[in-house]
Amino acid sequence: MSTSIFFEHLVQEDRVHRSIYTDPLIFELEMTHIFGGVWCYLAHESQLPRPDDYLTGKLGLRPIIVVRDSSGKLRALFNRCTHRGARVCRETRGSARTFQCPYHGWTYFNTGKLRGVPWPEGYACDFAEGKYNLAQVPRVESYRGFIFGTLNADAPPLSDYLGAAKRPIDEWLDRNPGSRVVLAEANRLKFKGNWKLAYDNAADGYHVLFSHRSLLETENRHAADPTKGMSFYMGKPDEAPMYVQYFGRGHHFKDKRPNIERRPGALWEIEGAQPGMAAYEKLIRERLGAKALRALDLAASEPVNINIFPNLSILGNHIQVFQPLAVDETESVWYATAIVDESNELEGMADAVNAIRMRTQESFPNFGEVDDAANFEEIQKGLAACEDEWVYMHRGLGIPGRVQRLADGTLKAPATDEVFMREHMKEWQRLMTARPNIQLAR
Amino acid sequence: MSYVDDGFYERIVASFRDWARPELEVTDVATRDECRRLLEREARLLDEGRYEDWLALYADECVVWVPAAERPGDPRREVTVFFDDRQRLEDRIFRLRTGKAWSQMPPSRTVRMVSNVEVFRAAEKLMVRSNLLLAELRGGETRQLGAWCAHRLAHGKIEAKQINLLERDQSLRNPSVLL
Numbered sequence: 001m002s003t004s005i006f007f008e009h010l011v012q013e014d015r016v017h018r019s020i021y022t023d024p025l026i027f028e029l030e031m032t033h034i035f036g037g038v039w040c041y042l043a044h045e046s047q048l049p050r051p052d053d054y055l056t057g058k059l060g061l062r063p064i065i066v067v068r069d070s071s072g073k074l075r076a077l078f079n080r081c082t083h084r085g086a087r088v089c090r091e092t093r094g095s096a097r098t099f100q101c102p103y104h105g106w107t108y109f110n111t112g113k114l115r116g117v118p119w120p121e122g123y124a125c126d127f128a129e130g131k132y133n134l135a136q137v138p139r140v141e142s143y144r145g146f147i148f149g150t151l152n153a154d155a156p157p158l159s160d161y162l163g164a165a166k167r168p169i170d171e172w173l174d175r176n177p178g179s180r181v182v183l184a185e186a187n188r189l190k191f192k193g194n195w196k197l198a199y200d201n202a203a204d205g206y207h208v209l210f211s212h213r214s215l216l217e218t219e220n221r222h223a224a225d226p227t228k229g230m231s232f233y234m235g236k237p238d239e240a241p242m243y244v245q246y247f248g249r250g251h252h253f254k255d256k257r258p259n260i261e262r263r264p265g266a267l268w269e270i271e272g273a274q275p276g277m278a279a280y281e282k283l284i285r286e287r288l289g290a291k292a293l294r295a296l297d298l299a300a301s302e303p304v305n306i307n308i309f310p311n312l313s314i315l316g317n318h319i320q321v322f323q324p325l326a327v328d329e330t331e332s333v334w335y336a337t338a339i340v341d342e343s344n345e346l347e348g349m350a351d352a353v354n355a356i357r358m359r360t361q362e363s364f365p366n367f368g369e370v371d372d373a374a375n376f377e378e379i380q381k382g383l384a385a386c387e388d389e390w391v392y393m394h395r396g397l398g399i400p401g402r403v404q405r406l407a408d409g410t411l412k413a414p415a416t417d418e419v420f421m422r423e424h425m426k427e428w429q430r431l432m433t434a435r436p437n438i439q440l441a442r
Numbered sequence: 443m444s445y446v447d448d449g450f451y452e453r454i455v456a457s458f459r460d461w462a463r464p465e466l467e468v469t470d471v472a473t474r475d476e477c478r479r480l481l482e483r484e485a486r487l488l489d490e491g492r493y494e495d496w497l498a499l500y501a502d503e504c505v506v507w508v509p510a511a512e513r514p515g516d517p518r519r520e521v522t523v524f525f526d527d528r529q530r531l532e533d534r535i536f537r538l539r540t541g542k543a544w545s546q547m548p549p550s551r552t553v554r555m556v557s558n559v560e561v562f563r564a565a566e567k568l569m570v571r572s573n574l575l576l577a578e579l580r581g582g583e584t585r586q587l588g589a590w591c592a593h594r595l596a597h598g599k600i601e602a603k604q605i606n607l608l609e610r611d612q613s614l615r616n617p618s619v620l621l
Contacts, residue, residue: 092512092611185510185520190613213542218533275505275527279447331613336521355451355518362524367537370545370618377581377616 004433011429013422014394018383020428021194021391027327029432034310035060037436038249039141039148039161041312041321042066042076044335046145046182047093052110055093058323059137059149065089066147069110070097076137076149077112078440088134099134112136112442130442138441144173145180146312146319154437164247164410168255168306172314176298177345181337183319184358187365190331193376195310195324198332199424201372202307202315203244203254205415206395208233211375215367219272228272232259238414242303245420246411250309250427252420257303265293267300274359280352287349295346298339299356301364309424317361328380332369336361393421445503446527451518454505457594458604461564462571468561477570477595478559484600485554485574488620493535496620497528501599504528508621509604512611523610523617534620545618550580552619558590568595574605578619585615 010017020026040059043066047055054067056079063079065088079087081101088099088108098115100107107115112134114127125132137149141158143166148158155161162169173179191198201207208230209216216234220226232240241258260266271277280299285292301316313320323331336358341350383391396402396417403413413419468474480499487496508523517525526534537543558573570593577586587607594602605621607614 185522185611187510187521187523188611188613189617190615192615211544214537214540214544217540217542218537221533221536273444273529273533275444275525275530276446276451278444279450283448333613338519351518352448355448358517358519358521359525361521366524367533370616371543373616374545374547374618381581 007429007432011425012390014397015390015392016425018386018389018391021196021380022327022383024327026432027194027324030324031060031062032438033431033434033436034428035324036062036151036438037155037431037434038152038310039150039155039158040310041146041308042137042140042149043147044145044183044319045074045142045147046180048074048147050095052095052097053093054089054096054110056087056089056091059151060324063087064137064149065099066149067110071111073111074140074142074147075110075112076140077108077110078135078137080135081106082114082132082134083117108134133442135440135442138439144169151438151440152436153439161249162308163249163251164408165251165253165306165308168253168304169314172302172304172306175302176339177341177350178343180340181317182340184336184338184354186336187334187362187369188331189334189365189369189373190325190329191373191376192329193373193380194327195322195330196428197376197379198322198330198372199307199310199313200393200421201376202313202320203252203305203420204418205233205237205242205244205254206418207372207375209237211371212368214371215364218367219363222273228270230256231270232256233415238416240415242415244413244415244417245406246413246423248410248423248427250424252307252424254305254307254415255303256415260303264297266297267303268293268296271300271360272363274356274363276359277356280356284349284352288347291346295349295353296356298346299353299360301360309427316364317357318364330376332373334361334365334369393418393425397422444527444529446505448518450503450505451516454507454602455516457565457567457569457602458507458592461562461569461592462560463562463564466562466564466569468563468568473568474559474561476598477561477568477593478556480595480598480600481556481559481570481572481591481593485556489552489554491549493538493620497531497535499600500528500531501596501601502528504531504600505602506531506621507602507604508610509606510610514604514606514610523607523614538620543618545616550578550619552579553577566596567601569593570595576619576621580616587614587617587621589621 048068065077086103088101105118140149219228242256245253306314311322319335321333338354555575560571562569574589589607592604
């Protein structure tokens with residue numbers, strides 16, 4: 001059977017085969033065709049503010065060093081000594097002009113170029129040859145602080161890859177002072193399940209009321225009417241003004257903003273109670289008067305999920321990253337963001353906003369994500385039933401008029417529709433049968 | 443209204459800075475034994491799922507702080523694994539009691555080992571340093587969390603607890619039990 005027929009069989013109109021979540025060989029192919037073949041999120045520029053700053057991470061399973069080199073250029077070096085293969089950098093982050101392999105002492109500039117080796121007179125080769133430099137990701141680009149890389153020489157420019165998803169990313173950034181955010185540590189979880197279970201979930205409006213029942217009940221336990229958090233999913237979520245949109249290339253968008261009145265303070269009103277809210281609200285109101293509500297909204301969770309295939313989800317105030325570890329193990333890292341107010345738009349209240357914003361961002365990972373992660377693990381366990389082959393994602397399929405194709409070619413559907421999942425699976429299938437032009441730079 | 447305000451943060455950050463100094467160590471056996479018994483009682487109540495009784499060990503104005511940074515800084519400027527005041531601790535218990543907290547359905551079985559207890563007296567408070575090893579059985583698999591803890595005690599109650607997980611800046615496998 002050819003590869004394309006094989007993958008055509010696995011991704012059908014209404015369902016996908018269990019093996020795409022369980023088969024180690026398919027996972028291995030994904031590490032080239034997806035995590036290598038398309039633009040993957042690598043890091044945020046606020047983690048590398050100065051030349052020589054670096055952090056270590058992974059592109060797929062490849063160990064990498066994302067670095068702002070001494071001249072300020074962003075690079076993603078393979079964290080693998082050219083000589084024997086040991087990781088040359090073992091710290092999680094830092095600042096370095098050079099990386100020296102702790103095994104035999106080969107040393108590289110933070111551009112990846114080999115600086116020197118111990119006792120070179122023992123070699124007959126010319127170390128000026130490029131093949132001895134660290135391998136690196138040939139294309140690294142940043143979109144408004146989000147750093148991406150791809151090994152695919154034929155990939156479109158990052159801006160084209162993001163396409164229609166740039167609009168909500170812009171809106172998400174532009175609501176903050178100075179139109180930017182910086183990272184402020186993270187809530188990090190891992191689960192024994194395939195990475196796509198998390199990506200499938202990223203725009204899933206169907207699970208909220210069930211998987212997050214305990215969160216919704218907890219947030220609303222003191223309220224006469226449940227209005228806090230995602231309570232707008234109660235009743236008939238498909239009749240609510242929120243929607244899900246498919247942008248193409250695997251990217252999608254859950255926009256819950258239309259459920260909330262467009263006025264300052266509306267977001268703040270639905271935020272659940274978190275430590276320090278009352279005291280800082282009082283402080284901010286006293287200082288800012290009429291402008292206080294805008295500031296308080298910045299401490300509240302922005303009701304969007306902007307999902308960039310395959311490993312990024314910008315949601316609430318978080319930058320969430322999906323990191324595959326194995327076919328059945330994934331990290332889900334929720335980077336918190338803080339505001340920076342260099343032009344003092346908030347008249348000295350940015351610290352107060354951040355003091356609330358740190359606590360509001362702890363809520364979902366603690367009270368929501370843990371239950372999703374438990375459900376992802378249960379899917380992985382359930383899929384061990386190998387004769388029961390199919391996983392369904394056909395909610396909304398075949399109902400006339402439910403999914404609209406907009407003038408820009410994107411698809412829009414009610415909030416609990418699974419059209420986004422069916423579409424990113426088609427893209428997955430296309431990528432798995434394509435031949436990415438994988439190149440390394442040195 | 444929550445008691446957490448800017449001054450509260452200020453005091454918490456200050457009281458968890460540079461307190462395990464040799465000259466502040468308490469050598470009085472009775473005081474040390476009292477502290478150790480409190481920590482052991484806390485561990486047992488959590489292991490037995492007696493969360494309301496557990497919370498009763500805490501002062502009215504209390505906090506449990508689990509940093510997420512490799513080198514913990516000011517929780518006003520960085521997110522933590524959690525930084526819970528009394529209300530959010532009550533929320534945590536409420537959530538577990540809904541019967542719909544799927545990460546704890548069925549509940550994990552846990553065993554907490556508390557050891558290496560050292561007691562210090564700083565600014566009229568007792569500061570207790572201990573090591574915690576938490577074994578959790580969930581889904582047929584036992585996993586472990588290790589941490590060193592700092593309890594700030596006054597009038598026989600826990601005012602503040604800091605849990606410094608070994609894996610605080612690494613991925614935690616579904617941290618849904620009470621810590």
